[in-house]
Amino acid sequence: MPDFRHDTARLTLRDWREEDWPIFFAVTNTPAVMQWLGGVADTAGRAALRARIEAYRADHGHTFWAVERRDDGALLGFCGLKRSNQPGGPQGMMEVGWRLREDAWGQGYAKEAAAASLALAFERFGADEVIALTVQNNAPSWGLMLRLGMERREDLDFDSPDFDPANPRIIAHAITRAGWQASMP
Secondary structure, three states, rough: OOOOOOOOOEEEOOOOOHHHHHHHHHHHOOOOOOOOOOOOOOOOHHHHHHHHHHHHHHHOOOOOEEEOOOOOOOEEEOOOOOOOOOOOOOOEEEEEEEOOOOOHHHOOOOHHHHHHHHHHHHOOOOOOOEEEEEOOOOHHHHHHHHOOEEEEEEHHOOOOOOOOOOEEEEEEEEEHHHHHHHOOO
């Protein structure tokens, strides 16, 4: 499989390099970033995440790619595409997801990377619909879903104690190919 790289105005979404992993975990495996993702991951949790990300690419040709800021090469986190596979939730649907370091929040990087990922989903990977999932209390994440033109899909909501045990409801948003095309300038 050829190396993947996709540039946006300020970011590069690309395949992972071995040297990315320690940096990624140092900047994203923090209490603030992991608040709605089940908490700070231990060694086994970090290894499992890496294995899942690498398997997504091997199995489907897309994954949650490394997100690098173009002007200084800083690794900001990940963003990209996978097939939904959370137990109890929708299975096999194209899913967009992101996780960025705290000092990258509020600067439009997540929206820029997620919009690029959605474009890739529809234009390169042939998706008819893309979903995004988050815990009910993660307002910044579902707010971004709305800013991306996604709509609530309550029919896809489910419960999972893996992310926010106090409120296990996982909420879904989705956008169709037609909805994405209509939102393009």
